Amino acid sequence: MQMYSPYSQYSLGETRPRPRPRPKNRWPVSVARSCVRCGKEFCLFTTIHGFNHIAVPGRHWTERVLWVCLTVGAIWGAIGVSLGQWQRYNENPTVVTLEKDFRTWMFNMPAITVCSKDRVDPKKLEKTITKYWGVNQLDAKYEYYSQFVSTVANSDLFHLQEYETYKNDESLNVDLYQLAVDVMPEFLVKPSWVHGLDIKWTPTMTELGACYVTNSVAIADTAIV
Incomplete structure (x- = not known):
C-alpha cells in the first residue's frame, strides 16, 4: 500500500513556497x-x-x-x-406692495447741457470781427479772421491742432472764451417743467467746447460771463 504525503515532493531542507497574498481592495x-x-x-x-x-x-x-x-x-x-x-x-406667500401716485411726486429738474454742432452765428460773425480787429467784409484779412473765429468757436478738447496755424499771430491775443460766446447762436428751445420754473440758458465751457447749460450747480464755476 502506497501512502501519499504532501511533503513527499520536497526534499529535506527545502521549504514550501508561501501562497501569494490576495491583493487588497483599493477601490x-x-x-x-x-x-x-x-x-x-x-x-x-x-x-x-x-x-x-x-x-x-x-x-x-x-x-x-x-x-x-x-x-x-x-x-x-x-x-x-x-x-x-x-x-x-x-x-406666508403674500407680497406686500406700496402704491403711490407718481403724479404727486416732487423732485428737482435735472441739469441740461446742450452743445450745437455749428457754433457760429453768421449774423454775429461780422460784428464780432469788427469789435476785436476793426475790419469788415471788404477788408482783405476778413476771411482770415473769419476762419480763426470759426476755429475757436467750434474747437473742443480733442481737436486743438488747428491752433498751430495762428500761434505766431500777436493780433489774435484776445479772450478766446468770450470770443466763442460772442458768436454763439441763440438757443431758442425752452423746456417746460410741471412746477413752472423759469429756465435760463447760460453759456459754459466744457470739454466739447462752448455750450449752453441750465439748472446746474456748477454754473458758477464754468459759466462764461
Missing part, C-alpha cells in the same frame, strides 16, 4: 484620487470666483486653506439665505 483610494482630480479640474476651469485660488499652482497651503474656508462660508450663506426665503414663502 476607496481610486475613488478618492478621482474625486480630488475632478475637483482640481473644476476649480481650475470654473468661472465662479474663489475656486480658482484653491487649485491654481504656486499658492501657499495656508492661502489654499483660507480660500477653502471663504468658499465654504459663501456657499453655506447662500444656501441659508435661499432656505430662509423658501421657508418664508411657504409660511
Whole structure:
C-alpha cells in the first residue's frame, strides 16, 4: 500500500513556497484620487470666483486653506439665505406692495447741457470781427479772421491742432472764451417743467467746447460771463 504525503515532493531542507497574498481592495483610494482630480479640474476651469485660488499652482497651503474656508462660508450663506426665503414663502406667500401716485411726486429738474454742432452765428460773425480787429467784409484779412473765429468757436478738447496755424499771430491775443460766446447762436428751445420754473440758458465751457447749460450747480464755476 502506497501512502501519499504532501511533503513527499520536497526534499529535506527545502521549504514550501508561501501562497501569494490576495491583493487588497483599493477601490476607496481610486475613488478618492478621482474625486480630488475632478475637483482640481473644476476649480481650475470654473468661472465662479474663489475656486480658482484653491487649485491654481504656486499658492501657499495656508492661502489654499483660507480660500477653502471663504468658499465654504459663501456657499453655506447662500444656501441659508435661499432656505430662509423658501421657508418664508411657504409660511406666508403674500407680497406686500406700496402704491403711490407718481403724479404727486416732487423732485428737482435735472441739469441740461446742450452743445450745437455749428457754433457760429453768421449774423454775429461780422460784428464780432469788427469789435476785436476793426475790419469788415471788404477788408482783405476778413476771411482770415473769419476762419480763426470759426476755429475757436467750434474747437473742443480733442481737436486743438488747428491752433498751430495762428500761434505766431500777436493780433489774435484776445479772450478766446468770450470770443466763442460772442458768436454763439441763440438757443431758442425752452423746456417746460410741471412746477413752472423759469429756465435760463447760460453759456459754459466744457470739454466739447462752448455750450449752453441750465439748472446746474456748477454754473458758477464754468459759466462764461
